Amino acid sequence: MEPTRQPEQMSQTTLTRDEVREGRKKLRRRRRVAFLFVVPLLLFIFIAFIAPIGTMLYRSFYHPIVSQLIPQTIEKLSDWDETGSDPPPADTVRTFAIELRALATERRSGKLAEQVNRFRPGSSSLIKSTARKLKRMKPETLEQEREILSGINPLWRQARLWRAIKKSGVIVTDTFYLTALDLTRDVSGEIKGRETKVYIKLYLKSLKIALYITLLTALIGFPLAYYLATAPTRVANVLLVFVLLPFWTSLLVRTTAWIALLQTNGVVNSTLEFLHIIDQPIEMLYTQFATIIAMTHILLPFMILPLYSVMKGIDPSYLRAALSLGAKPLPAFVRIYLPMTTPGLAAGALLVFIISIGYYITPALVGGTEGQMISNIIAFHMQTSNNWELAAALGSLLLILILVIYWVYDRMVGVSNIKFG
């Protein structure tokens, strides 16, 4: 009896090989189907998110234009010692002259002038005029003449200009990051600070403005969210529509409304003058004040909604329990209710802070020069100065800054505690 019963018992407690294979096959099939469902999302994330950010990061240090325009010159310049005061050897200069003439005939010398100008301001016109003169010369003269460039302009004898050309020819470079951090390299290649701190100041100002906006939205949003959460459903629903209303109107309309309110002859000034509170209109538009107040208005829902959803979930019996235990209303509120709203407050603050630090349109419209933020200078480098590499470096630094803030926030509040609603 025993030997015949054994395999039967085995089949009851363990799976046969076929059953295991069948089970694995089903599992794989399920995974495949599940994966197919998320493919569109993954594609979208890649195209709309990962690829652009990747390109931006890449552009901020990869800079091949100059080495594509004058490849031979750049190659020859790599042997030249730029720390000295001598210009490069005649052979290198001749190669440059030939390449510059070739560019000039193709009408592309302007591009080179623009690139080199970034490393040595003022050299644009020199390169352009030299290119014009070279164009008129015969190629044979370039081969024979010894002092061809210095003949056109003595500035070509200076090592500084060639240094700028060599620098602009470096393909993988940290120059843009250094510029974005207000740093520069001196002749010997050592990193030093620049006298005028443009970008650091702007980053700090953006942080400051974002902080003000976060504090203001929290101050305004907290009581409102509390009222919304405790009001009767009918009243709360009506009020919630007013909170959401800004979401349904165009951002541009809301911002221009602030222009109408704040300008010199705007609603606020004329009302104050009519009430004889002021004699002279106050300059409010195109200031930091305008940026802060308009953005507070725009970002307020991002603070109210997470706060509201968290407060809505807090059982009123907590406060009642505190009162029944003998705590007076205000201490009970501070000690019991307030800590329970932290997840909402944290979520709202994080949302508002991160959105506002990279905000563009509102500071651009109402901020003037004083109310500009870092994103406005990024846009300037994208659209006006055409320095995409610097824009990319500034943008990457902004991204890093936000990630650092997020990390610090996580250490302080704990991102898992955050509740967005």
Added chain:
Amino acid sequence: MTKQNNNDPYVRFINVKKSYDQKNLVVKDFNLDIRKGEFVTLLGPSGSGKTTCLMMLAGFEDVTSGRIMIDGSSVVEVAPYHRNIGMVFQHYALFPHMTIGENLAYPLKVRKIPAKEIARRVMETLDLVELGAFEKRYPGQLSGGQQQRVALARALIFEPRIVLMDEPLGALDKNLREQMQFEIKRLHESIGFTAIYVTHDQTEALTMSDRIAVFDDGVVQQCATPEVLYERPANAFVADFIGENNHIEGTVRSIAGDLARVELSDGTLIEALNINCPDIGEPCRISIRPENLFIDQPAPARINSVSAEFVLNLYIGDSIHYYFKLGSGTEIMVKVLNDHESPKITAGDETHLSWSADRGLALDRPV
């Protein structure tokens, strides 16, 4: 009188009315006296106004009219935090961001009691609810039963005059609930606090209370000890709400003292205790507990007897429920202990059900 007499009412509700919209009364003319150290339960279906009464006593709801007195003085104008009433909530309301120890220390801290004294009392109270090792844990790390014990400890630690409990066991499963009933009862016996307990669970009310006030529609239908409520309910609502009951409709034929003669629809005359029986000739309702009925016993043993048809029985375990149908179509359930004497009958059999006169209650017929 300076010293509190034990029989004097400690908590008094006097003509208390409550309305939220100044039109509909949630609580109608509520009167209740509670002695010091008594365990009183407010029992009733949801929406009957029992929780509102509790909230008015705690001070979280205004009193529309009437007075609430504690120890001889009105508390209507006293803020909730000055009433010195401990409260246990259905969902515990333990502060999630504080440890168990901090939760217990909170009422003592707001009373500015020295830290040393607080630490001693926290440990003492935690030991009382057998959670001494849990001081450093957070409420979220405790099971429902443990959380409820902490909530109870927190409501007791500042030695309040009264402890209010608002369906404290509503969120627990059946086994835990019975355990906690025992726990609350034990603490009440050993500490002797005055307790007002709100529940819609009649078994809970019967097992725990000294007295039960049965609420319906904002009115106290009856306030009595569990035995009286069960055996001598004041009206049809109480009879129905507490425990299981069989109803037989009939017409009053005569009333003699506390006995009423009632004629059933098939002409059978029976005798029943007159509780709130209507006038002669009026329709009434006879109410009999399932355990007071006897199946197929000789007539002389009990006064009342009706013939009935057996339908089916349900096997419960410790008892068996037999279902019968009267000639009028009324269904009757008989509860028999599952011992060797439980009768064996088959469906469709005609038999007799009998009961003694003092086990049948003649009540008004609710519309």
